[in-house]
Amino acid sequence: MGFGCMRLPTLGDDPARIDEETATVMIRQAIDQEVNFIDTAYPYHSPGLYHTGESEPFLSRVLEDGYRDKVMLSTKLPSWRIENQEDMERYLEHQLERLNTNCIDFYMVHGLNQAYWKKMKELKFETFLEEALDQGKIKHAGFSFHDRLDLFKEIVDYYDWSFCLLQYNYLDEVYQAGTEGLEYAASKGLGIAVMEPLRGGQLASNIPPQVQEVFNQAEIKRTPAEWALRWVWNNPLVSVVLSGMNTREDVKENLKIANIAEPHSLSSKELEIIGKARDIFKDKLAINCTGCGYCLPCPAGVDIPENFARYNDYHLFGSPEEKASFQFSYEALLLENRRASVCTACKQCEEHCTQEIPIVDELKKVKELYETG
Template sequence: MKNTYLGKEIPKLGFGLMRLPMIGDEVDIEQVKHMADIFVENGFTYFDTAYPYINGKSEEAVKEALIGRFPRESIQIASKMPVWLCNKPEDFNPLLEVQLKRTGAEYFDFYLLHALDRNRMEQMDKIGGWDFVKRAKEEGLIRHFGFSFHDKADVLDQILISHPEAEFVQLQLNYADWENSDVQSGKCYEIARKHNTPIIVMEPVKGGNLANMPGEAGRIFKSKEPGKSVASWAMRYAGSLEGIITVLSGMSDLDQMQDNIDTMKDFSQLSEEEYATIEQVVDVLAKADTVPCTSCKYCVDGCPQKINIPEVLGSLNTYRTYKDLKAVKGHYNWVTANSGKASDCIACGYCEEQCPQHIAIIDALQEVAGVFG
């Protein structure tokens, strides 16, 4: 990677707008405004949204919380083309028009073909997805284009060989997935570096799983740095990588934001001793029996039984960790009160096709049904 690259000057904490604070089914826009104010006041500038986040309400929050409240050139706004809704070349422009109208952004600083894998890569090549983003850039509707990625390293290599015009890639990078044979964080990182492609980091705390770690893993971190949060280790791990544009964090409350700002504002690279501490934790996590769901919710909208899969799998993980059936069953009944239960699964396979973590969701739901009914 060259010493100077796209996004090198961007502060290394990005505000991910996937998991915003909510009041019922609506975004708590006043809290989002307050969080955005604090974020910008501390020198951070990158905001990340996408077409499907919170059923479009995330992009709408951009318009209310950002546009007109900050000089447009002082912040970067990123969004993503929902490629799974595109079956022909004519499908792209109307979707981008909706996104620009929702956000009021006039243009996107960073625009991504969303969640490419092998199948979607082939579909984009077939219907001209890359031609579309190049035209959008020429027309001034986007400043830079790239893609987010959910597949194996060999597929990433193939995309970057075929499309050297991609200006950046968004990858899931965290210490827990670095050697994971399904996610392949480490291998994907090395592929991006080989191609000199700048990287936006997503899921640095793995959907919160690396922020709340009871038991031995959490105790290891606290014994080394009692005053630092567990999440701060994951954020610094991602921020210590080379060739990074920014590290996205889906902050859903002020406490999470303040912790991230405390960690990333006066950033310090991990030391060799700190890397060794993380390796201890990785060894512990490798022995843990939990489902690696990040609550991205890509599996939810198309589920014919309306099962809130991340919440259901979260109940299973809590049970596996604490073995308190009565307490966890109460929570499970609550989260499934207005949606499908695990026992409603018809094993259609939609969820597993969408899952970026490649989880055997059907098997997990069967286990949940056996435990909670």
């Protein structure tokens, strides 16, 4: 298990205000129990992708007192902000400084999709990576990915990567790189890091009652988080699972699961149970948003992930008779200037969406549900 530092606890709603006291205890608690891989990125814990996040400098403080030597540190080159080779060098230098380290153990070209891949190839990212490797500024070069399978394979084949980071959980077996991509990369010798193993929390809390019923029927009782994490760890090709945790209880539970989950440890009956849960989820999830926030900030101010979370909540748990209470939550959780109706259809968000959601069209549906009539 690796510690993903994209969703640390915060003080209030501002993502830049990490609850440093709690998060320090959580991360050190994990390292004390042998977690040795910590993942962050340039924009994590900021209002959006074009901002400089607080996660990296915060980690440099967490990793004082001898903790840096106990872990492999992973961070990423913000590909959407890169215009030339000098930018690549400048961001890496800044990250080494922000992380207070001489070397980043695992360095990724962040969030590759069709557009960023084309640009990074044109800018000859490989020259930059080779130099950084030669100079000992990074130890291993990889990429993180959000796009279609054929592009994933093309990227795997283009350069001698050490590893890749892909979204993988029991709902996304045939989505983006999926199992086929994972197996392809592993067959070419890449280490496999997994992100969003709980789909950003959707597979762990507030699951539909029908899914809970399926889990209740299993002989062994497990929490939804344990079913989901075990499904990922069941795959022997997975090198590290990045878990995003925002409470001390999450850390405790996930460490416990990590200690017992072995590859090939789920029986065919247990895999069948997870298959049933998957089918129910697939039927009910209205918008495929994982809440990663890469779409933000919206120039018009729409809180896109929260709008989609409210919409999905209604489809997962609501009914027309209960619509008023869901509408109440929508209005309580979203100020008027954050709601779907504020969208100007500029589509800037759609370029960055990791799930290729037609955001503008989906926001119209949210507006229709909660703001019309």
